[in-house]
Amino acid sequence: xxxxxxxxxxxxxxxxxxxxxxxxxxxxxxxxxxxxxxxxxxxxxxxxxxxxxxxxxxxxxxxxxxxxxxxxxxxxxxxxxxxxxxxxxxxxxxxxxxxxxxxxxxxxxxxxxxxxxxxxxxxxxxxxxxxxxxxxxxxxxxxxxxxxxxxxxxxxxxxxxxxxxxxxxxxxxxxxxxxxxxxxxxxxxxxxxxxxxxxxxxxxxxxxxxxxxxxxxxxxxxxxxxxxxxxxxxxxxxxxxxxxxxxxxxxxxxxxxxx
Numbered sequence: 001x002x003x004x005x006x007x008x009x010x011x012x013x014x015x016x017x018x019x020x021x022x023x024x025x026x027x028x029x030x031x032x033x034x035x036x037x038x039x040x041x042x043x044x045x046x047x048x049x050x051x052x053x054x055x056x057x058x059x060x061x062x063x064x065x066x067x068x069x070x071x072x073x074x075x076x077x078x079x080x081x082x083x084x085x086x087x088x089x090x091x092x093x094x095x096x097x098x099x100x101x102x103x104x105x106x107x108x109x110x111x112x113x114x115x116x117x118x119x120x121x122x123x124x125x126x127x128x129x130x131x132x133x134x135x136x137x138x139x140x141x142x143x144x145x146x147x148x149x150x151x152x153x154x155x156x157x158x159x160x161x162x163x164x165x166x167x168x169x170x171x172x173x174x175x176x177x178x179x180x181x182x183x184x185x186x187x188x189x190x191x192x193x194x195x196x197x198x199x200x201x202x203x204x205x206x207x208x209x210x211x212x213x214x215x216x217x218x219x220x221x222x223x224x225x226x227x228x229x230x231x232x233x234x235x236x237x238x239x240x241x242x243x244x245x246x247x248x249x250x251x252x253x254x255x256x257x258x259x
Contacts (some may be wrong), residue, residue, distance in 0.1 A: 002141050005091045008040065008069045009146070009170075012211050017226055019233040020068070021241060022215070024049035028062035030238055035066025042068050043234055046085070047075045047096050053084050057126060060089045071148065077103060079120070082110045087125040092146025094173060099155040101162035108168035111147050113139045116168065146170045148213065148232075151201065152178035160201060164208045171232045172205045173213040174198055202229045 011018055020041035023031060026049075034042050044051070044059050051059070056072065063070035072085040073094040085093050095107050109117040121139070124131045128138040148171040149163070156163070157179075164172075176189040176198065185191050198214065205212045206229050213232025214225060217240065222233060 002144065004064065004067055004069060005144060005146075008091075009144070011040075012171075012231055015231070017222075017231050017233060019222075019235050020071070021235055021238055022073070023059070023238040024051070025059070025238050026051045026055045028058040031059045031068065031070075032062040032066045034238070035063060035068030039068055041071050041092075043071045043073050043094055044090075045073045046081075047073050053088060056085070057088045060126075064089070071146065077107050077110070079110045082107065083120055086111065086119070086142065086145060087122065087127055089126045090145070092148055092170070094148040094150060096150045096175075097152055098149045098163065099153060100159045101166050104149055104163050104166040104169065107149060108147060108166065111145065112143050112168065116143050148173050150175055152182075154182040157182075157197060157201070160204055164204060164210065169210055171211045171213045172201070173215075173232065173234075174201055176215060198225075199228060 008018065018040035020039045020043060021034060022043045022045050023034065024045050025031065031042060031044070042063055044056060044063070046056065060070040069091050070089070071092040071094050072090040073096065074081040074085050077095050077097070082093050082095070093111055098104055098107070110119055111117060113119050113121065123133070123135050123138055127142060147168055149169055150173045151157070151163070152175045176194060177187060179197060180186055180189050180191065180194050183193050183197065185193060188194065202212045211231050212229060213234065214230050215234045216222060216225065217236045225233070
């Protein structure tokens with residue numbers, strides 16, 4: 001399992017791009033299929049998705065079976081939310097609504113064991129093979145898990161330099177829809193104002209050696225942002241992907257006048 005995470009992190013260090021969907025499903029079969037389809041990771045959503053911690057355990061198992069890195073987007077930055085996601089085996093946490101350096105530092109502390117942080121110690125959890133894994137090995141390897149911070153809103157932009165000084169950030173994730181809203185143009189993610197702000201963030205983060213990620217829902221956007229320095233691509237959402245596939249099938253099989 002750790003080999004999967006280490007290969008993923010090495011890809012990022014080598015400057016390669018990785019891609020994966022947001023997933024709101026409570027059904028592990030869909031997560032497993034995403035891995036077989038060739039995605040590198042999945043962001044398993046507990047912020048906007050309906051899934052429980054118990055159901056998420058099986059989604060994480062399904063991801064690992066098909067060699068998909070399971071990233072859990074937690075509902076908030078609390079110690080409980082971050083700890084539970086990591087305890088059930090998430091290889092990374094994606095934390096929303098980061099606005100300043102203090103919040104960023106608190107997330108690192110809650111996601112890492114000592115000496116890197118202050119995450120609560122418990123080895124009787126799935127991530128430690130329910131205590132079958134040597135305790136010292138677990139406490140060491142658990143600190144390899146990814147910490148992905150979502151920047152959302154103008155306050156985060158104003159505090160960008162301070163946030164980038166926080167040690168331990170693996171990926172800085174830009175939410176273009178939230179950014180567009182903070183700029184007074186909600187949903188217009190291709191507006192020059194949004195593009196300019198995103199490019200500013202990417203350049204600042206890359207200068208600090210921090211990987212940048214973003215959400216896209218148009219395949220053509222990949223090349224543009226790849227050339228701009230983005231490596232971690234979240235492509236659309238499972239329900240949206242399924243809807244588009246269904247619409248394409250219906251449109252192909254049924255004459256236009258019948259649709």
